[in-house]
Amino acid sequence: MARYKLVRNPNLGEEGKEMPYHARYVAYGTVGLDEMIEKMSDRTSFSSADIKGMAQLFQDMIVEELRFGNNVEIDGIGIFTASLQCPPVMNKKEIRAESISFRTVKFRPSIKLCKRLKSLPLYKAPEEKEKQSFTREERRLRVLDYLTQKERITGSEYMRLNHCSRACASRDLIDFREEGLVKRQGRGPTLYYVKMQ
Template sequence: MCARYRMVRTPNPTGEKKKQALHPRVVPLGTLHTDDLIEEVENRSGISGADIKGALRVLADVVADRLEQGYNVEVENFGFLSVSLSSRPVMDKKEIRSESIHFKNVNFRCGKYLKSKLKTMDLERMPEGKGVLPPFGERVRRLMEYLEKHHYITCSDYRELTGCSKYRALEDLKKLIDEGKLEKNGYRSTRVYSLPSSEKH
């Protein structure tokens, strides 16, 4: 399976009507969550899922502690993590005190190993236009294939998987729930969809 992309045009930051150049952007196939990755690592390595999950949790805690102390952190084969800060705009450094400066985000810079693994990735252009939306049967096939590898899917993931609008995605998911092919869990922004309990492996 290869990644899909589409050509997009970034809005002109100046607000002028002159068209900006097109550039490629990956169309996500979906979102893999920690449990999905743990299952794959477990199958490849023989290390237990519980050990992997525990190690990841400890690693996250250690990284957070070191970032909080002011270190940049390199995670071998992945990349570098650093903290960014925010404050109100000032013209002179004397105009602001340390209490007014806050954490903003964690920056990630990809390492050489990860870059080298992705340099030869296969890509195909995603078809554009109104006739692109796959038939309902094909959308369901993609969904079931996805749920064979993942515990659940979100509405956003389903839209990325099928190219549906939000309205069409919700209608599809509701129809499949009514037919007993899916069940929903969670509430509003945390809602997820999965196979009925009787069909889960």
Template sequence: MSVIFRTVERPSDPRVENSPKKYFPQLITLGQSVDLAFIAQKMQDRSSLSIGDIKSTMQNFVEKLKEQLLEGKTVNIAGLGVFMLAAKSKGEEKADDITAKSVESVRICFQANRELKITKVATRAGERLDLVSLDDYLKGKVTIGDGSDKPSGGGSVGDENDNPLG
């Protein structure tokens, strides 16, 4: 599997004013994001279930996942990861000043289990991550997959410093 990156310049520590600039790899997503129907189709190829059964099961999973999170539980799915809620607030000087109103927003966080984590070194060829520079890709020096993937304005960009917990 290949993932394309581009090189970007930004402050080495964005929290420090006038910190020296460095160059970082920034991962690029090719094409549009996939949806539930696409994933269901891919799963149906390896299952005796119908696409409708798979979609229904996945939709029910999402409903029940949210339900459990709203009950204050974490949800640990073996082979996938742990889902949990996290609160955002400005903080207070004294502990006694913290109330439910201190919470500005709540988000769902996800921490991948070891089985799902992606590394640059893998024992199985299908799980190996190859990083390819955008310049080499655009110059035709390398191809991705079957060669049908092309950079698209519909993709998204992330980098190694992005926090997976949001």
């Protein structure tokens, strides 16, 4: 069964006015392709390798058709469409072809898919305990203690350790680096921090 929780959107209008609750889907996690392939293999006579090969070919065909300028419709699933971006201008003559580029792929679910999910069984997810918040000094001490034991920490690990947002974690780690407490290593998805000796 799927889960939901009741949440309020932040009030961006009249100050002090409470916003109504609405239901939000609460996922258990994300199921990857490999896990789905194993489940499909258990239900058919095809091997996992066969299904994986077909899945890769299927992905390649979607990309190919989008590159050729077509939308891709998968019956019972939906339609994939490429979207574009360009600099905002008031006169269309100012737009040059070189300034137009791919932006993202949009997905529109089919009516058939929506109908199949119409009777989705739901139950209310357990209320999350309010996370403890820490002061900046407490966060500093916690990360230094963590680095003494673990040697390195990523931005995501800092967020979990101190129950803070990504912006807060990034700001703290930049400050600690400038203060000479930590040193940055790696780049991009492999970026992490170590304690200065």
